[in-house]
Amino acid sequence: KNEVEQSPQNLTAQEGEFITINCSYSVGISALHWLQQHPGGGIVSLFMLSSGKKKHGRLIATINIQEKHSSLHITASHPRDSAVYICAVPSGNEKLTFGTGTRLTIIP
Amino acid sequence: DGGITQSPKYLFRKEGQNVTLSCEQNLNHDAMYWYRQDPGQGLRLIYYSQIVNDFQKGDIAEGYSVSREKKESFPLTVTSAQKNPTAFYLCASTVGHRGYGYTFGSGTRLTVV
Numbered sequence: 001k002n003e004v005e006q007s008p009q010n011l012t013a014q015e016g017e018f019i020t021i022n023c024s025y026s027v028g029i030s031a032l033h034w035l036q037q038h039p040g041g042g043i044v045s046l047f048m049l050s051s052g053k054k055k056h057g058r059l060i061a062t063i064n065i066q067e068k069h070s071s072l073h074i075t076a077s078h079p080r081d082s083a084v085y086i087c088a089v090p091s092g093n094e095k096l097t098f099g100t101g102t103r104l105t106i107i108p
Numbered sequence: 109d110g111g112i113t114q115s116p117k118y119l120f121r122k123e124g125q126n127v128t129l130s131c132e133q134n135l136n137h138d139a140m141y142w143y144r145q146d147p148g149q150g151l152r153l154i155y156y157s158q159i160v161n162d163f164q165k166g167d168i169a170e171g172y173s174v175s176r177e178k179k180e181s182f183p184l185t186v187t188s189a190q191k192n193p194t195a196f197y198l199c200a201s202t203v204g205h206r207g208y209g210y211t212f213g214s215g216t217r218l219t220v221v
Contacts, residue, residue: 042214043212044212095153096141
């Protein structure tokens, strides 16, 4: 079974700051997912990546397959970015193992 | 556009009642999954189905039941045997290529009072 660790668990920052959330996993994978969960609970898929880097607006996701590590960056953070960010990796029979999430709060 | 529909977003039930959560996908995905989220914990697998009329228990299947009569639909029933049913429930589906092609529903928050 793949073990997933996210850090930090909680992160509070001022509006405009550059944000980094980290995800490490124990077993080699084919793809890693980043998800966003807003206070209402709904989940949005942000990225699926298997190598290198992907960018969508102010969000950037990177992955280092050799190091078994991925990072999610947010540039010019805004209060609407406040959410829980979750990474997930495959763990046999196509099911996913999820991290416990990073709760991000951006203060105006 | 293709996707997964979970309904309703919020659901309230009285203790002792069974409740069924809906999950429908129009992506032609073979595999479907139900996950549960509790505060401070990662999402955990309840049940999954890789093909119609077949499904397997996940890590926390006790107190839940599912059916997969159609490719598009994978409803989850939370029975009265589930001791702590209040949670966030997430449905997902995939084409089944080693982690690629995963699509997620937006989730249902169930509160049992």
